[in-house]
Amino acid sequence: MAEDTVSQRALRLGVAGPVGTGKSSLIATICRALAEELRLGVITNDIYTDEDARFLRSAGVLEPERIRAVETGACPHTAIRDDITANLLAAEDLERDFAPLDVVLIESGGDNLTATFSPALVDAQIFVLDVAGGGDVARKGGPGIGRADLLVVNKTDLAPYVGVDVPQMVADATAARDGRPVLALSRTDAPSVAALRAWVLEVLAAHRGGTHVPQDPGPMAPHFHADDEHPDGGYVHSHADAHADAHSHAEAGADH
Ligand SMILES: Nc1nc2c(ncn2[C@@H]2O[C@H](COP(=O)(O)OP(=O)(O)OP(=O)(O)O)[C@@H](O)[C@H]2O)c(=O)[nH]1
Ligand SMILES: [Mg+2]
Known part of the structure; x- marks a missing residue:
């Protein structure tokens, strides 16, 4: 039955956001928090290198074979939205080689504020900003900030050094998102990591139960x-x- 097929396939969870906001680190954090209870795989997208995959392998959070790199050779948004073939093949290969997997995390290459995943590639997506990019970024909007399934305001531990008011940044982001969730995160702040873990488990449960509907945040501006x-x-x-x-x-x- 179609519903069974959906619930048995791994949850594909995309992680997008501007360059350097902490996407790879967030994936490492999710893996650390969940590797003991879930079967995980990771796909990274870099334009010219497999650097993100190497970073994650060296972080030792998963068996190295479960982390695969797609070298896009083009703008990151092309490979996660316009022609998703390479990523879909990588996800299917990973799911077949390590069947059954619970979650496949797909990291977009770092791009600007407008890149989002096609809902044909991922079931849910996280958009990552960081406080070091400036407190006003959340107000600038865009499809990822406005409509990703979860918006992460990352590296909150740096806020005092860059003069950013985190509660204000979260409030601005929340206002731009029609009630969709916003999470202030730092890998050094255990309660925020626990909240991230809980969110992933909640989406996985909804995916398995057939109640999660992949959303399209919309095209680039x-x-x-x-x-x-x-x-x-x-x-x-x-x-x-x-x-x-x-x-x-x-x-x-x-x-x-
Ligand atoms: N202080 C602090 N630094 C962090 C945190 N998360 C990530 N970083 C640092 O931010 C930098 C970029 O992190 P990455 O995880 O490589 O960022 P990315 O978004 O994957 O980068 P690209 O893939 O190149 O776009 C690294 O130096 C990380 O160590 C955090 O919670 N706090
Ligand atoms: Mg990265």
């Missing part, structure tokens, strides 16, 4: 290349991040 449209003739581009060089846009105004 539309953007355009102003070569032929902008009155100033400037070049407007919304991907203000490190992989810009690897980027090619065939069509002006493409929404990808």
